[in-house]
Amino acid sequence: DVKVTQSSRYLVKRTGEKVFLECVQDMDHENMFWYRQDPGLGLRLIYFSYDVKMKEKGDIPEGYSVSREKKERFSLILESASTNQTSMYLCASNLEGPNQPQHFGDGTRLSIL
Amino acid sequence: ELKVEQNPLFLSMQEGKNYTIYCNYSTTSDRLYWYRQDPGKSLESLFVLLSNGAVKQEGRLMASLDTKARLSTLHITAAVHDLSATYFCAVDRTTDSWGKLQFGAGTQVVVTP
Numbered sequence: 001d002v003k004v005t006q007s008s009r010y011l012v013k014r015t016g017e018k019v020f021l022e023c024v025q026d027m028d029h030e031n032m033f034w035y036r037q038d039p040g041l042g043l044r045l046i047y048f049s050y051d052v053k054m055k056e057k058g059d060i061p062e063g064y065s066v067s068r069e070k071k072e073r074f075s076l077i078l079e080s081a082s083t084n085q086t087s088m089y090l091c092a093s094n095l096e097g098p099n100q101p102q103h104f105g106d107g108t109r110l111s112i113l
Numbered sequence: 114e115l116k117v118e119q120n121p122l123f124l125s126m127q128e129g130k131n132y133t134i135y136c137n138y139s140t141t142s143d144r145l146y147w148y149r150q151d152p153g154k155s156l157e158s159l160f161v162l163l164s165n166g167a168v169k170q171e172g173r174l175m176a177s178l179d180t181k182a183r184l185s186t187l188h189i190t191a192a193v194h195d196l197s198a199t200y201f202c203a204v205d206r207t208t209d210s211w212g213k214l215q216f217g218a219g220t221q222v223v224v225t226p
Contacts, residue, residue: 042117042217042218043214090156099144104155104156107155
């Protein structure tokens with residue numbers, strides 16, 4: 001079974017802090033994704049990566065950056081956390097190919113105080 | 114911009130009855146995914162629909178895709194409590210294989226006796 005592991009289930013940080021969310025997958029997937037999930041809005045894509053050191057912006061990249069130094073690990077960085085970044089963050093990965101569903105981690109519920 | 118609309122957003126089901134969730138999308142795509150999310154859990158892939166007329170079934174759930182109408186349906190037969198969850202549809206935005214998905218807002222399903 002595919003395993004996508006997010007480092008924290010719950011995280012509380014303060015405004016202005018630099019925050020790192022980590023995601024690791026164990027199935028050698030090429031693609032990795034970061035989403036945020038807010039009630040009534042579904043999932044919105046923040047960034048994705050299709051290879052090591054490759055990244056592209058999603059729909060809401062402002063205030064975020066990402067890092068993919070190794071194939072299995074994709075990090076989301078909040079450069080200077082703000083209260084409107086309080087949300088559930090989901091990481092996903094999938095194989096390259098037109099019909100590969102994304103596999104999701106359990107999510108990190110992040111609160112910015 | 115691709116828009117994905119699900120309706121209803123909330124569905125109260127009686128056990129034993131049949132229901133349908135609709136997923137409309139605004140631009141051409143021939144790849145659509147259905148996911149399920151239990152409260153506090155991550156998303157689980159249910160179906161991948163890859164062409165016009167595709168139909169997939171698993172237990173009491175059946176999903177279909179009409180690419181001409183830009184519509185997918187998720188049909189629930191004889192609802193049971195275990196099907197209580199939030200269901201998301203997601204449409205592939207690109208013709209390449211990166212799997213950039215546009216999600217609907219989700220349909221929260223509650224099944225009661």
